[in-house]
Amino acid sequence: MGSDRPSGDEDGFVARLKSGDHAALETMVRDHGGRMLSVARRMLRDETEAQDAVQDAFVQAIRNIDKFEERSALSTWLHRITVNASLMALRKKKRKREDQLDEGAEEFSRYGTRLEKTDWREDVQPDEILERAQTREQVRAAIDGLPENYRIVLLLRDIEELDTETVADMLEMTPGAVKTRLHRARNALKKSLDPLFQEDGVGRTKE
Amino acid sequence: MNTRTDEDRPNPMGWLMATMSKLPGMMSCREADGFLHDYLDGTLPKRTRRVFEFHLWMCPDCRRYLDAYRKTIELGRKAFEDPEAPAGAVLPEEMVTAIVKATESGGKERP
Numbered sequence: 663m664g665s666d667r668p669s670g671d672e673d674g675f676v677a678r679l680k681s682g683d684h685a686a687l688e689t690m691v692r693d694h695g696g697r698m699l700s701v702a703r704r705m706l707r708d709e710t711e712a713q714d715a716v717q718d719a720f721v722q723a724i725r726n727i728d729k730f731e732e733r734s735a736l737s738t739w740l741h742r743i744t745v746n747a748s749l750m751a752l753r754k755k756k757r758k759r760e761d762q763l764d765e766g767a768e769e770f771s772r773y774g775t776r777l778e779k780t781d782w783r784e785d786v787q788p789d790e791i792l793e794r795a796q797t798r799e800q801v802r803a804a805i806d807g808l809p810e811n812y813r814i815v816l817l818l819r820d821i822e823e824l825d826t827e828t829v830a831d832m833l834e835m836t837p838g839a840v841k842t843r844l845h846r847a848r849n850a851l852k853k854s855l856d857p858l859f860q861e862d863g864v865g866r867t868k869e
Numbered sequence: 870m871n872t873r874t875d876e877d878r879p880n881p882m883g884w885l886m887a888t889m890s891k892l893p894g895m896m897s898c899r900e901a902d903g904f905l906h907d908y909l910d911g912t913l914p915k916r917t918r919r920v921f922e923f924h925l926w927m928c929p930d931c932r933r934y935l936d937a938y939r940k941t942i943e944l945g946r947k948a949f950e951d952p953e954a955p956a957g958a959v960l961p962e963e964m965v966t967a968i969v970k971a972t973e974s975g976g977k978e979r980p
Contacts (some may be wrong), residue, residue, distance in 0.1 A: 691968050695960035704949050717968050755972025773883035774890055780933040788943045801948035815895040820945050845906050852941040
């Protein structure tokens with residue numbers, strides 16, 4: 663499986679895609695579909711919806727393959743299309759949780775000092791925490807538990823690693839608004855991760 | 870866990886912090902918080918960055934917050950990595966077939 667193209671040289675391959683070569687299409691699906699499915703799963707948290715979004719993404723990609731300029735990698739382009747397809751699927755769904763836009767906004771006294779003091783152990787690093795069973799699940803659950811508009815910005819910026827301008831375009835917000843919302847999302851996530859890092863939360867092995 | 874100060878009481882220390890933060894070269898925790906995002910992105914202008922770093926040097930609360938904030942970002946990123954499948958999911962074969970079919974027909978069919 664996989665064609666004979668040299669790694670890094672996509673030009674011949676892309677040309678074949680643009681000309682409607684079926685074998686090239688199937689290769690593209692096999693080479694990139696897995697990664698795209700992971701992206702859609704993170705965003706949609708529902709397997710059927712994630713698979714539908716990936717299918718939609720590929721249909722979009724083929725429809726617009728002429729617009730693909732080979733300045734960026736095919737995987738980057740497909741990643742962007744997948745994120746967009748997932749966002750569209752999200753918009754169609756009615757979310758149960760109301761957006762709590764003010765969550766985490768009251769953190770400072772009128773003197774400008776921090777009202778809540780962080781009490782995380784400073785010697786414990788994320789990699790250590792992640793080695794424990796269930797921590798990954800706990801963190802994912804914490805992210806899933808965020809208000810939807812926080813969750814999306816956090817996913818797009820910190821996990822999908824899209825830049826601020828791109829996210830602003832996708833969400834029809836200003837870059838400044840994206841930064842503020844991301845900051846609040848991270849703060850909300852930090853709070854929900856308190857049990858993992860606080861003094862008495864560390865050092866217990868979970869069986 | 871509620872460590873709020875009682876804001877109705879006179880708070881000389883708080884007043885002192887607020888006053889000092891208005892001096893040139895100083896900032897309050899609230900202002901520093903506003904610069905966190907850009908600081909981590911490396912896009913703070915040099916002068917602002919110096920004032921920010923000076924605030925961190927002086928303020929253990931913000932130092933601890935920054936440490937936790939960084940760890941939060943890192944945890945978020947790594948939480949979705951799957952050490953058993955570093956390259957991501959594998960597309961089920963039925964999906965490959967369905968997608969090839971859907972793209973060839975212009976996307977009108979869906980199983």
